[in-house]
Amino acid sequence: MSDKAPRYQRILLKLSGEALAGKNDMGIDSGVLDSMSLAIAHLVGLGVQVGIVVGGGNLYRGAALQKQGLVGRVTGDQMGMLATVMNGLAMRDALERRNIKCRLMSALPIGEVTENYSSRNAIRYLQNNEVCVFVAGTGNPFFTTDTAACLRGIEIEANLILKATKVDGVYNKDPNTHEDAVKYDELTFDQVLDQKLGVMDLTAIALLREHNVPLQVFDMAKPNALLHVVMGDSEGTKVINH
Numbered sequence: 751m752s753d754k755a756p757r758y759q760r761i762l763l764k765l766s767g768e769a770l771a772g773k774n775d776m777g778i779d780s781g782v783l784d785s786m787s788l789a790i791a792h793l794v795g796l797g798v799q800v801g802i803v804v805g806g807g808n809l810y811r812g813a814a815l816q817k818q819g820l821v822g823r824v825t826g827d828q829m830g831m832l833a834t835v836m837n838g839l840a841m842r843d844a845l846e847r848r849n850i851k852c853r854l855m856s857a858l859p860i861g862e863v864t865e866n867y868s869s870r871n872a873i874r875y876l877q878n879n880e881v882c883v884f885v886a887g888t889g890n891p892f893f894t895t896d897t898a899a900c901l902r903g904i905e906i907e908a909n910l911i912l913k914a915t916k917v918d919g920v921y922n923k924d925p926n927t928h929e930d931a932v933k934y935d936e937l938t939f940d941q942v943l944d945q946k947l948g949v950m951d952l953t954a955i956a957l958l959r960e961h962n963v964p965l966q967v968f969d970m971a972k973p974n975a976l977l978h979v980v981m982g983d984s985e986g987t988k989v990i991n992h
C-alpha cells in the first residue's frame with residue numbers, strides 16, 4: 751500500500767458475535783480477537799477514528815432463547831444485549847493489550863463495568879484517538895446490533911458504516927443457499943429495501959437511507975479487507991443513496 755491517506759476519517763465498524771467465535775460454534779476465539787485488534791490498531795495508527803459495535807450472537811440471541819422455551823422474548827433480548835457486553839469487554843482488553851486507548855460504552859447502565867453511552871462523550875473520545883466500543887445494542891428489545899451500529903454511526907457522525915461479515919458482499923440472493931447468486935460491487939439502499947436483500951436488517955438500512963450514510967459490506971476473514979475499505983480501495987459491496 752502506498753502512502754496515500756485514508757478515505758474515511760471516522761468509521762463505525764460492526765463486528766458480529768459469530769465473527770468473534772471464529773471456527774467455533776460459540777464463545778470467543780482468542781485468535782480472532784487478536785487479528786481483529788491488530789487490524790483496528792493499524793487503522794488507529796493511520797489516524798482513523800474508530801467506533802465499534804459488537805454483536806452477541808456467539809453467546810445468546812433473544813429470538814432463539816424464546817424459541818427454545820427458555821425465557822420470553824424481552825428477557826431473551828436482554829440476555830442477548832448482556833452477551834454483547836461480554837464480547838465488548840474482551841474486545842476492549844484485546845485493544846488495550848496493543849496499547850490502544852479504548853472506551854467501553856453501554857446503552858444499558860452497568861455500574862463500574864462500562865460507562866454509560868453518550869454521543870457527546872463518544873465524539874470527544876474519538877477526537878482524542880480513543881477507540882469506542884459500543885455495547886448493549888440500542889438498549890431496547892426487538893432490535894439488532896446491526897440497527898445499533900447504524901444508529902451509533904449516525905450519532906457519532908461516522909463517514910462510513912462497515913459491516914464485517916461471513917460473506918464478501920451483497921448478492922442478488924443469499925449466496926449461502928444459492929450457488930448462482932451474483933455479487934454487487936455497488937447498489938442503492940432503495941434496491942436493498944425493494945429486493946429485501948438480507949445482508950442487514952431492513953430497519954438498519956432504512957436508517958442509513960434516511961440519514962444518507964454509506965455502508966460497506968465485506969468479508970471479515972479476508973486479510974487486509976478492513977484496511978482496503980478504509981483506504982477507499984475496491985472491496986466487498988458499497989451501498990449508497992443514489
Ligand SMILES: Nc1ncnc2c1ncn2[C@@H]1O[C@H](COP(=O)(O)OP(=O)(O)O)[C@@H](O)[C@H]1O
Binds near residue numbers: 766769919921925
Ligand atoms: N442478498 C444477500 N447478500 C449477501 N448475504 C445475504 C443475502 N441474503 C442473506 N444473506 C446472508 O446474510 C448473512 C449475513 O448477515 P447476518 O447473519 O446478519 O450477519 P452477521 O451475523 O455477520 O451480522 C450472510 O451470511 C448471508 O448468508
Ligand SMILES: O=c1ccn([C@@H]2O[C@H](COP(=O)(O)OP(=O)(O)O)[C@@H](O)[C@H]2O)c(=O)[nH]1
Binds near residue numbers: 805807810886892898
Ligand atoms: O438493540 C438490540 C441489540 C441486540 N439485542 C439482542 O442481542 C442479541 C445479539 O445481537 P445480534 O443478534 O444483533 O448479534 P450478532 O448477530 O451481530 O452477533 C439479539 O439477538 C437480541 O436478542 C436487542 O435486544 N436489542
